[in-house]
Amino acid sequence: MNTPDASSTTPRGRKHRGRRFAAALGAVAIGVVGVGSATSTATAADRPNIRVAMVGEIDSLNPFIAILASSTALLAYQYEPLVQFAASDNAVAPGMADSWETSDDAKTWTFKLDPDAKWSDDEPITSEDVVWTIEAIKENDALKQAYGALLENIDTVSAPDDTTVVMELSAPQASNPGVELPIVPEHVWSTIDDPAAYPNDSDTVGSGPFIITKYSKTGGVELKANDNYREGAPKVGGVIYVPFKNSDASVQALKTGEVDIAADLTPAQYKALESVDNITAIAGTGRRYTAIAINPGAMDSAGQPMGDGNPVLQDPIVRQAIVRAIDSSTLLDKVMQGLGDPATAEIPPTYPLYHWNASELPYSFDPAAANKLLDDAGYTKGADGIRVDKSGNPIQLRLMGRSTDPTHQQMVDYIKPWLKDIGIGITSEMKAPAQVNDDSTLGNYDLYFTGWGMGPDPDFQMSINLCSSRPNADGTGATSESNWCSPEFDEMYAKQHAELDQEKRSEYVVEAQKLIYNAAVNNVLYYQKSLQAYRSDRFGDFVRQPEGEGVILGQNGPWGLYSATPIESTTSGGESGGGANPLWWIIGGVVVIGVVTVIVVSRRRGASADNKE
Amino acid sequence: MADTMVASGIPAADIDEPPRASSWLRYAATKAGGALVSLIMVVVLGFFAFRILPGDPVRSMADGRRVSAEQMEILRQQLGLDQPLLSQFWRYLTDLVQGNLGFSYTFNEPVAQLIGDRLGPTLLLTGTAAALSVVLGLWLGQRAAWKHGSMFDKVQTGIALTFWSVPTFWLGLLLLLFFAGTLGWFPTGGIVTAGANNEGFAAFLDVLHHLALPALTMTAVVYAQYLLVMRASLLEEMTSDYLTTARAKGLREDKVRRRHAVPNALLPTVTLIFLTLGGLIGGAVTVETVFSWPGLGFLTFQALSAPDFPVLQGTFVVFSAIVILMNFIADLVYRVLDPRLRTA
Numbered sequence: 001m002n003t004p005d006a007s008s009t010t011p012r013g014r015k016h017r018g019r020r021f022a023a024a025l026g027a028v029a030i031g032v033v034g035v036g037s038a039t040s041t042a043t044a045a046d047r048p049n050i051r052v053a054m055v056g057e058i059d060s061l062n063p064f065i066a067i068l069a070s071s072t073a074l075l076a077y078q079y080e081p082l083v084q085f086a087a088s089d090n091a092v093a094p095g096m097a098d099s100w101e102t103s104d105d106a107k108t109w110t111f112k113l114d115p116d117a118k119w120s121d122d123e124p125i126t127s128e129d130v131v132w133t134i135e136a137i138k139e140n141d142a143l144k145q146a147y148g149a150l151l152e153n154i155d156t157v158s159a160p161d162d163t164t165v166v167m168e169l170s171a172p173q174a175s176n177p178g179v180e181l182p183i184v185p186e187h188v189w190s191t192i193d194d195p196a197a198y199p200n201d202s203d204t205v206g207s208g209p210f211i212i213t214k215y216s217k218t219g220g221v222e223l224k225a226n227d228n229y230r231e232g233a234p235k236v237g238g239v240i241y242v243p244f245k246n247s248d249a250s251v252q253a254l255k256t257g258e259v260d261i262a263a264d265l266t267p268a269q270y271k272a273l274e275s276v277d278n279i280t281a282i283a284g285t286g287r288r289y290t291a292i293a294i295n296p297g298a299m300d301s302a303g304q305p306m307g308d309g310n311p312v313l314q315d316p317i318v319r320q321a322i323v324r325a326i327d328s329s330t331l332l333d334k335v336m337q338g339l340g341d342p343a344t345a346e347i348p349p350t351y352p353l354y355h356w357n358a359s360e361l362p363y364s365f366d367p368a369a370a371n372k373l374l375d376d377a378g379y380t381k382g383a384d385g386i387r388v389d390k391s392g393n394p395i396q397l398r399l400m401g402r403s404t405d406p407t408h409q410q411m412v413d414y415i416k417p418w419l420k421d422i423g424i425g426i427t428s429e430m431k432a433p434a435q436v437n438d439d440s441t442l443g444n445y446d447l448y449f450t451g452w453g454m455g456p457d458p459d460f461q462m463s464i465n466l467c468s469s470r471p472n473a474d475g476t477g478a479t480s481e482s483n484w485c486s487p488e489f490d491e492m493y494a495k496q497h498a499e500l501d502q503e504k505r506s507e508y509v510v511e512a513q514k515l516i517y518n519a520a521v522n523n524v525l526y527y528q529k530s531l532q533a534y535r536s537d538r539f540g541d542f543v544r545q546p547e548g549e550g551v552i553l554g555q556n557g558p559w560g561l562y563s564a565t566p567i568e569s570t571t572s573g574g575e576s577g578g579g580a581n582p583l584w585w586i587i588g589g590v591v592v593i594g595v596v597t598v599i600v601v602s603r604r605r606g607a608s609a610d611n612k613e
Numbered sequence: 614m615a616d617t618m619v620a621s622g623i624p625a626a627d628i629d630e631p632p633r634a635s636s637w638l639r640y641a642a643t644k645a646g647g648a649l650v651s652l653i654m655v656v657v658l659g660f661f662a663f664r665i666l667p668g669d670p671v672r673s674m675a676d677g678r679r680v681s682a683e684q685m686e687i688l689r690q691q692l693g694l695d696q697p698l699l700s701q702f703w704r705y706l707t708d709l710v711q712g713n714l715g716f717s718y719t720f721n722e723p724v725a726q727l728i729g730d731r732l733g734p735t736l737l738l739t740g741t742a743a744a745l746s747v748v749l750g751l752w753l754g755q756r757a758a759w760k761h762g763s764m765f766d767k768v769q770t771g772i773a774l775t776f777w778s779v780p781t782f783w784l785g786l787l788l789l790l791f792f793a794g795t796l797g798w799f800p801t802g803g804i805v806t807a808g809a810n811n812e813g814f815a816a817f818l819d820v821l822h823h824l825a826l827p828a829l830t831m832t833a834v835v836y837a838q839y840l841l842v843m844r845a846s847l848l849e850e851m852t853s854d855y856l857t858t859a860r861a862k863g864l865r866e867d868k869v870r871r872r873h874a875v876p877n878a879l880l881p882t883v884t885l886i887f888l889t890l891g892g893l894i895g896g897a898v899t900v901e902t903v904f905s906w907p908g909l910g911f912l913t914f915q916a917l918s919a920p921d922f923p924v925l926q927g928t929f930v931v932f933s934a935i936v937i938l939m940n941f942i943a944d945l946v947y948r949v950l951d952p953r954l955r956t957a
Contacts, residue, residue, distance in 0.1 A: 245906075
């Protein structure tokens with residue numbers, strides 16, 4: 001405080017400043033208490049809002065542009081696609097379209113809309129809205145960012161009448177072309193000069209259960225209930241997305257009641273929340289798999305070798321032995337604390353239509369069998385227990401993981417001794433995620449931890465295993481899951497791609513997964529659960545997807561928050577905002593006043609000492 | 614300046630008159646020139662340094678989504694990433710000269726606007742923390758020096774050093790868990806209560822309520838440096854002859870400290886304050902992440918993962934410009950504060 005300037009003020013002046021300081025502090029103390037009590041009454045409306053912890057950034061609220069998960073999850077509540085995925089089992093279900101028909105050659109798709117459907121501003125929803133949305137994307141490269149690839153196979157789209165949409169595809173397609181794409185209201189968007197630059201963050205019009213009313217980069221996103229929603233108005237008044245930048249804080253906010261529901265919990269957070277009163281923690285079946293990719297000898301799109309994978313891995317026997325040596329159920333228990341489902345191949349059981357349901361796998365954990373495979377193939381062990389390859393070099397492999405994911409290092413600690421047991425040496429390297437992406441794209445790895453989260457239709461996930469999905473030599477171009485190419489797989493992919501019969505298509509997709517499995521290029525370890533928790537003293541009756549065992553947030557559809565039902569008895573008591581117990585406010589106030597008193601007294605004393613001089 | 618000395622023949626230190634404007638200008642111009650050169654280096658470095666980062670921005674934008682190779686190519690063209698590096702650099706320079714920091718890959722917004730929206734919260738947080746830590750550090754520092762070796766000195770220096778050595782995120786999380794989680798006195802994150810839509814004085818108090826914990830965390834971690842420098846420089850002054858003179862005049866000990874010793878001891882401290890202010894802004898990254906503070910630090914952190922080159926370049930230039938500006942101000946302030954330098 002004693003700056004050169006201060007030393008020139010008179011004792012009287014200093015005394016006054018001390019009082020002003022005290023007065024200001026006092027005002028703050030009273031005011032802060034005021035904030036706590038003011039917010040506890042403000043949100044007690046007839047239909048309370050549900051507050052959702054949002055860990056992650058909003059890139060855009062423009063449905064043509066937004067690609068970050070937080071944004072697309074939020075927009076799924078605002079815009080319905082023609083066809084969506086059922087809450088019960090993720091099968092295709094009516095969305096904006098009541099029904100649809102497919103021509104026998106799977107090239108003409110006809111959708112029927114509900115004649116009474118309305119946008120949130122009471123304008124009718126018509127087939128013109130659908131045609132405008134699709135044509136806008138097809139005609140404008142700037143609008144292709146989010147859904148461009150989804151529409152590549154749509155040749156023409158037309159509206160013979162107000163409730164009919166006809167899509168002509170350029171090639172047969174079994175997956176419904178009406179899924180995912182959010183349909184926007186033509187009467188709003190056609191009047192915008194540059195739709196790609198439109199922020200779409202206030203006064204928005206939508207068809208889903210909630211409509212964005214406000215977006216503040218500092219204060220989150222607010223949505224209000226859409227009473228015109230096809231399935232009826234939601235039971236809550238709206239949704240408020242509260243931004244967080246780390247999940248520990250969002251867990252604390254759930255405990256204090258600042259938010260009502262939080263997702264993306266770690267196993268430790270989930271376990272801790274399980275025992276907290278008034279909070280229900282759920283472990284929903286996840287949409288992600290975790291795997292170890294094994295470099296089969298990566299090739300670029302021209303069929304030229306790329307990357308520096310160990311040539312010994314080009315022998316499928318070695319890859320199969322590695323798969324047999326890894327005990328994925330132990331990894332699931334120890335690393336994920338059991339919060340996952342045992343895996344077969346890529347597609348998790350949350351998508352029962354396409355999941356490969358097998359109790360016994362061809363290359364299940366069996367070190368003895370793995371050793372025998374390698375012995376029989378002529379890979380003999382050296383004096384140090386490490387086998388040598390055909391050119392006499394010890395088999396030393398690199399296992400790459402992401403430095404940002406602690407489970408990768410944990411898994412390495414288990415996997416190293418397991419592979420040592422079958423005579424394969426492992427060195428691990430933890431790298432930045434972007435570096436892992438670069439290295440894996442270019443084939444610069446032997447083994448690496450990978451994983452994909454996927455939507456309900458398997459076509460895309462399968463397509464990244466096609467020979468044509470291999471990247472260019474410089475890493476640009478298409479995306480490949482495992483840098484693998486098999487004509488047999490390509491054939492199976494083509495069959496499922498055009499098969500309209502659900503049962504047959506499911507069968508083909510499972511067969512395709514078996515081909516990947518048998519090649520031992522992508523050893524799927526487990527499907528991690530999606531861990532979420534909500535305030536059961538405030539909301540209940542959430543619909544999970546799939547039914548009973550799935551998630552509430554992050555669904556393929558709006559069911560989770562749409563079904564949220566306020567619990568009447570406690571809505572006035574547990575309101576959020578300040579979230580503090582009044583007693584603590586009083587104690588806090590007393591502390592502040594105490595501090596002020598001490599300051600004032602000490603300043604008085606200092607001042608009187610000066611006066612005596 | 615040397616001319617005047619020779620012409621007048623009087624030792625410069627004895628001249629007690631305002632410095633000549635011309636010498637001031639020359640001094641300021643030299644320092645400004647230096648700052649400008651640094652800034653140009655930063656601009657060049659900012660472009661090339663981030664290109665070394667791993668990761669393909671287009672591939673990471675397509676990560677986990679259905680995006681065809683053709684579409685990725687379109688995106689690459691739209692972002693200008695298909696151009697040779699030097700022509701990208703030229704475009705960056707010409708844009709920058711016109712005050713255009715580019716367009717973010719991830720956020721559908723100009724970088725200048727992205728930074729503008731987040732600069733306010735960052736300045737509020739670092740400004741508050743800087744003010745608190747300067748006041749606290751200097752006050753405790755001079756008290757500790759004056760009673761050096763006492764219990765007060767040992768305890769205060771010990772506490773400050775403990776906080777100084779604690780990892781910022783860890784302290785932040787502890788405060789968050791205790792004061793926001795267990796006690797519920799403060800909100801768990803953000804700068805305003807989402808959905809409350811406060812206005813006027815209520816909004817001000819709401820921000821203050823949210824600011825308390827992050828500002829406290831930053832203050833706790835950084836005030837030690839001010840305390841220690843203030844303590845050291847006052848200790849140096851305490852053996853000076855002029856203090857004996859002051860005491861001989863009959864001044865009370867308290868007044869000797871405040872009127873004579875402290876102003877002189879402030880010299881090196883004030884320079885340090887300005888030098889560290891710029892660094893504080895960069896150091897806000899962890900605090901912003903722990904307390905979900907919507908500032909520049911987290912934006913940079915997020916841009917790194919893509920990598921979102923325009924955002925990285927923009928924040929790098931802005932952060933560096935602040936540091937350079939603060940150093941420049943430190944140069945000027947030091948000259949104002951220290952009469953010996955005015956004539957040097």
